[in-house]
Amino acid sequence: MTLPSGKSMARADFEAMIGQEIGVSSWFVITQDRIDTFADCTEDWQYIHVDPEKAKESPFGTTIAHGFLTMSMLSAMIYEMPSIEGVRMGVNYGFNRVRFVSPVKVGARIRARFVLTKFEEIRPGEVQTTMDVAIEIEGETKPALVAEWLGRRYF
Helix, strand or coil, X not given: CCCCCCCEECHHHHHCCCCCEEEECCCEECCHHHHHHHHHHHCCCCHHHHCHHXXXXXXXXXXXXXXXXXXXXXXXXXXCXXXXXXXXXXXXXXXXXXXXXXXXXXXXXXXXXXXXXXXXXXXXXXXXXXXXXXXXXXXXXXXXEEEEXXXXXXX
């Protein structure tokens, strides 16, 4: 069962979603401007990301998004997922695993699928969620990224 984007739900109902897809984000376009801005922020100006002419000669035939740009888009995508009623704050706790499976070519649209795999109380007022995440590339059979993502939520 996929829930409507951004829906708030009771903690027990959210926890009952273990093993299920909690949602799919909307599509995000990976433009050259987005790639260039990310390159400037991270100082990673490798030609396969920022030089369209030279990138034509690469195995990809065009520029591609940085893997870390693709991963960082999860921050926007997670905001579209259901939230837990009463949460005062949520933080990114990290990843147990991340794999960059396929390159994201400039102009591609990506979205994420989120499956809740664990919901653990760390201490009273603090829970940790584990989600299997896949970032899909529109029209491609293989995902751009697969990961196991940890989040902490504070009540």
